[in-house]
Amino acid sequence: MSQSTTAQIIRETLAAELRRDPRLFLMGEDIGAYGGSFGVTRGLLAEFGDQRIRNTPISESGFVGTAIGAAVAGMRPVVEIMFMDFITQAVDQLVNMAAKLHYVYGLNCPLVIRTAMGAGRSYGATHSQCLERLYFGVPGIKIVAPASGADFAALLQGAIADPNPVLFLEHKLLYPLRWEMPETPPEPVAPGSARIARAGTDVTIIGWSWMAFEAERAGASLADKEVEAEVIDLRSLAPLDMATLLASAGKTRRVLIVEEGPRTGGVAAEIAAQIAEQLPDGLDFPVQRLAMPDCPVPSARTMEAALMPNAATIAAAALDLATRV
Amino acid sequence: MSQSTTAQIIRETLAAELRRDPRLFLMGEDIGAYGGSFGVTRGLLAEFGDQRIRNTPISESGFVGTAIGAAVAGMRPVVEIMFMDFITQAVDQLVNMAAKLHYVYGLNCPLVIRTAMGAGRSYGATHSQCLERLYFGVPGIKIVAPASGADFAALLQGAIADPNPVLFLEHKLLYPLRWEMPETPPEPVAPGSARIARAGTDVTIIGWSWMAFEAERAGASLADKEVEAEVIDLRSLAPLDMATLLASAGKTRRVLIVEEGPRTGGVAAEIAAQIAEQLPDGLDFPVQRLAMPDCPVPSARTMEAALMPNAATIAAAALDLATRV
Amino acid sequence: MPDFIHAYDRMLLIRRFEEAVEQLFAEGRIMGTAHTCIGQEATAVGVAAALKPCDAITSTHRGHGHFLARGADPGRLLAELFGRANGYSRGRGGSQMMMDPSIGFYGTNGITGASVAFAAGLALQSRMTRGERVVVAFFGDGASSQGVLHETLNLASLWRLPLIALCEANGYAMSTPQAVGVSVASVADRGAAYGIPGVSVDGNDFEAVHDTVADLAARARRGEGPALLECRTYRLSGHSRGDRREYRTREEEADAWQREPIGRLAGRLREEGLLDDAGLAEHEAAAAARVAEAIAFAEASPEPDLATIAEGVFA
Amino acid sequence: MPDFIHAYDRMLLIRRFEEAVEQLFAEGRIMGTAHTCIGQEATAVGVAAALKPCDAITSTHRGHGHFLARGADPGRLLAELFGRANGYSRGRGGSQMMMDPSIGFYGTNGITGASVAFAAGLALQSRMTRGERVVVAFFGDGASSQGVLHETLNLASLWRLPLIALCEANGYAMSTPQAVGVSVASVADRGAAYGIPGVSVDGNDFEAVHDTVADLAARARRGEGPALLECRTYRLSGHSRGDRREYRTREEEADAWQREPIGRLAGRLREEGLLDDAGLAEHEAAAAARVAEAIAFAEASPEPDLATIAEGVFA
Ligand SMILES: Cc1ncc(C[n+]2csc(CCOP(=O)(O)OP(=O)(O)O)c2C)c(N)n1
Numbered sequence A, B: 001m002s003q004s005t006t007a008q009i010i011r012e013t014l015a016a017e018l019r020r021d022p023r024l025f026l027m028g029e030d031i032g033a034y035g036g037s038f039g040v041t042r043g044l045l046a047e048f049g050d051q052r053i054r055n056t057p058i059s060e061s062g063f064v065g066t067a068i069g070a071a072v073a074g075m076r077p078v079v080e081i082m083f084m085d086f087i088t089q090a091v092d093q094l095v096n097m098a099a100k101l102h103y104v105y106g107l108n109c110p111l112v113i114r115t116a117m118g119a120g121r122s123y124g125a126t127h128s129q130c131l132e133r134l135y136f137g138v139p140g141i142k143i144v145a146p147a148s149g150a151d152f153a154a155l156l157q158g159a160i161a162d163p164n165p166v167l168f169l170e171h172k173l174l175y176p177l178r179w180e181m182p183e184t185p186p187e188p189v190a191p192g193s194a195r196i197a198r199a200g201t202d203v204t205i206i207g208w209s210w211m212a213f214e215a216e217r218a219g220a221s222l223a224d225k226e227v228e229a230e231v232i233d234l235r236s237l238a239p240l241d242m243a244t245l246l247a248s249a250g251k252t253r254r255v256l257i258v259e260e261g262p263r264t265g266g267v268a269a270e271i272a273a274q275i276a277e278q279l280p281d282g283l284d285f286p287v288q289r290l291a292m293p294d295c296p297v298p299s300a301r302t303m304e305a306a307l308m309p310n311a312a313t314i315a316a317a318a319l320d321l322a323t324r325v
Numbered sequence C, D: 001m002p003d004f005i006h007a008y009d010r011m012l013l014i015r016r017f018e019e020a021v022e023q024l025f026a027e028g029r030i031m032g033t034a035h036t037c038i039g040q041e042a043t044a045v046g047v048a049a050a051l052k053p054c055d056a057i058t059s060t061h062r063g064h065g066h067f068l069a070r071g072a073d074p075g076r077l078l079a080e081l082f083g084r085a086n087g088y089s090r091g092r093g094g095s096q097m098m099m100d101p102s103i104g105f106y107g108t109n110g111i112t113g114a115s116v117a118f119a120a121g122l123a124l125q126s127r128m129t130r131g132e133r134v135v136v137a138f139f140g141d142g143a144s145s146q147g148v149l150h151e152t153l154n155l156a157s158l159w160r161l162p163l164i165a166l167c168e169a170n171g172y173a174m175s176t177p178q179a180v181g182v183s184v185a186s187v188a189d190r191g192a193a194y195g196i197p198g199v200s201v202d203g204n205d206f207e208a209v210h211d212t213v214a215d216l217a218a219r220a221r222r223g224e225g226p227a228l229l230e231c232r233t234y235r236l237s238g239h240s241r242g243d244r245r246e247y248r249t250r251e252e253e254a255d256a257w258q259r260e261p262i263g264r265l266a267g268r269l270r271e272e273g274l275l276d277d278a279g280l281a282e283h284e285a286a287a288a289a290r291v292a293e294a295i296a297f298a299e300a301s302p303e304p305d306l307a308t309i310a311e312g313v314f315a
């Protein structure tokens, strides 16, 4: 076992894949000498050279489009978009091109887009968003958002192995966290499966990325209050692992979904709708959502902290739901 | 009373607003001599000249950004994006700029983006999408999508009067439809209110744009089967008029939401989630959604027709829900 | 020297095909939309004649000609417009989404300008694998205003990609004259903005197009990077179905018909003694027959299976 | 002739301000991120000196200098970085989202390149209302690769907007040297791609910047349309907090320090007999005092009211 940060785990997974598959290469702004804004690719340039660790100009639409073409031609591009907020510039290429290639032409597009999501660093409204909702409703794009060290390794391998475009979401607050990692890397996990982070019987808490991490802490804290929360780390937003969610919901009959992002129009709404549709008599109370209010993310630390759900507010909401009569 | 098509109603409303407010001007591809892809602005160039009916180069990101700046500076731009599918190219300008101007700076941005949405014309996967979901979860953007002649006039005036960015969605299939219109134009309707298109007691059907039109037809056809459907034309997606929806849902206790667009991750999910949250004991059955499967829109007429909900499939789903025991 | 007779055949096939498409729309036998390329055949065929089988092309909304020039089966192409199961995209794509990688044709495209970035990706693969492939990315004068063009040319230049960005300057973007939509006299002048060659040729001159593309492709194959090529031509068709062409005069069109490429090539064939009037008529008849066959094939094609509509979103 | 002493004051204020920002980050007294502009002061101040009060500026992620040059209150600017209620954006914006339309400053901007389109909109309003306003849109060498730049310059040229697109070519985009990210020697060379003047000046020479901007602004005010101006400078600071500057050498930096603009202007002031050493020292002290005051103001500012966080999304 060894201790690694999330950033190191991503880097080592990328390095291993680069060693294994000569078709793999990385593209993105300042991923070379600088190692990317969050240092994830630091050191890879030295080992793999600038043909495989390609610094791009600041052209999110152009280089994502280029990566799509390269993927179709047989390469395995892994693109870094520095902040998820900038993926707004690649929507056309991803929605109108990548997402439709298999359906219309039967073409594989083995493309991974890694990007740093989320608030918590006082970066302000254009550097703090969770924009998975832009792609969540678009058929043809897979989305994964791990919350643990092992999953960053497992799901990144799974995303790279996938023949479809996959968004791989990395929360900024997870990068510096340290995890115990086994010497041999975990097996790949394909997009599409959730992880039971904590088993329980009284209430189901569903989250992903940083919210899954906080939910797990919330679940632990509830044990002191004699509430056994089942915490599900969604991991994969598209496809959704409804089987796991429904099994848990059917067992606990009380479901709380936590989302970092404005309440209206997020991923939680879809999960809530599906659970309600599929368990017509299975819940004691309607599915609850804990999310941010419908506003941009302000930069001031005080305001940002007040907006984001965290272990304490998740625990409070889950406790309320679990003990409601 | 006179008969006008939807396209004429939009045109006349624009013309009246252009006459009334010298700050108003139109921008878009081929809106001048050509009158736009759907002929909506035909003839306006002759009356208002090329300073106010501005043909743009094919630069959706650049000209939407330009319109945002002009709006902030005191103009009233009404932008046409030829097909909603191309609004993918303006996501950055709308999400990272327009949507945040009032929250962060307290600035008004009186911008209207008109665009042609939806399937039904065999235009294929990149010219047939309903992409309101891209903006629906973004705080700071209003979205309206009328379904009747009067509402096109009323809501377009309301959108133009609104000091915020408003997406004004025009379904392609509505353009040629004819409506009886009063001689004096209807009063403006601000974004934020739904319309009860048909009152009823047995089941609530919610739709917007073309789906509201089809839902109204479905409602009428159900009367023959002794089912009184209440049909709600949502009209405004953001803000949502939850009061009207909840009142109807509380009354009928059975709700069907119809969405043109892939089932997963759409607007219907949010409405379903909110109704479930806010009427914990108020429904006989979970909210039902009728939408398209999770795939792109194929071009072949046969396939496209099979995918789109229509009056018959809506009526069947509503009948099933209304008569379920 | 390129094969003039073969080129003539292809240009005729394209012309007859596009005329048939317009006719089929007018008769309501096909639905949706299509953009025909009447008058622009020499560019499509000139490019195709200059490329090797390993090379690749990406196309636009106005792509039937590019596809046919590259060797598409007119029957399958038309079946796609009919929305049939053995169309190139099994009825899922339509005119603006057709592809056949097996002949190096990477798609028509309904999003103006977007395919040029995709083309750069094909070129990047070629460069990274030290392949021989050169990629020609078609786009229009109107598309030249799209930001993704700028991003792609900058990147292609920096990375020395084997890419020829080929602007079919046909005078209009829909109704917008080039002078109203493009702020520079020739799109080729923008090559200087990326440190790459910017070349302009008469796009109605099959041989000129062929020779220029052959040169630029050879240059790209030598690893010397991308180029920007403007082919000056004229769209004799309307933009798409229902275009009343109020934005230009009939005189201007009549004038442009004087310079249309097929008659020009026929003249050349006659001059060079390659074909006489009887020969020309024979090729005319063959093209017409080929299109009639294609229509028959398309109309006899099966409808797509509606049970599988939602399948195949993911690999 | 521009007011050299006033310019010197502003440049000093900016320098001291940016040093303070770096210090405050290092001490953990402010959070988030900021990009300082040490070494680039002459461009910001040269532009501001050349503009009229009716004119407008749009800025970038590296915008403190532009804002201060245009007359921002350093206290309110710093209060914004502290996330306080009387910061320019009431703590909602941070370094990359600050604006004050009352002084014609239309915002720093965290999305590289995006503000240039916004600037064109301000210029369009000016043109449509026959106003006097000229708009200067700052962007970086890195931003020059963004498609929206291309779209905006094309449109601005076609519509003859009173817009000066001003590239601060400071050698790097984050870690990417200009030669690695920009495919042309000078961004100014791209003016030709839009039929507009492309001018390049020494951005560390206050007077040269001033004079060039004054000329281009006068031209724009006469209705002759936009221009592209490159100001060649050097970012002496790191890109942002935590930049180890491994992508360049300390020698290169030392060399660049030789050409930094404030010492240069001080020399000029001495030469022209406008200020002697004592005078210069006085101005130095005044700038330092002004920044100290700003810090005190910012730290004494109230925290935002958390009860109203979600308010004000819509007008
Ligand atoms: C992003 C986008 N914007 C607008 C359109 C609508 N549109 C289709 S073709 C066209 C004109 C294209 O002009 P040009 O590039 O010159 O090609 P041409 O039609 O002349 O062949 C327009 C505006 C589109 N398909 N995609």
Ligand SMILES: Cc1ncc(C[n+]2csc(CCOP(=O)(O)OP(=O)(O)O)c2C)c(N)n1
Pocket (backbone or CB within 6 Å): A029, A058, A060, A082, A086, A089, D035, D061, D062, D110, D111, D112, D139, D140, D141, D142, D143, D144, D170, D172, D173, D174, D235, D239
């Ligand atoms: C759309 C977008 N892409 C990437 C970034 C990340 N980013 C911020 S500043 C920067 C470098 C900008 O370089 P340049 O334009 O030269 O300005 P400079 O930092 O040198 O002032 C990058 C890549 C961003 N903010 N926005």
Ligand SMILES: [Mg+2]
Pocket (backbone or CB within 6 Å): C140, C141, C142, C168, C169, C170, C171, C172, C173, C174
């Ligand atoms: Mg054209």
Ligand SMILES: [Mg+2]
Pocket (backbone or CB within 6 Å): D140, D141, D142, D168, D169, D170, D171, D172, D173, D174
């Ligand atoms: Mg720079």
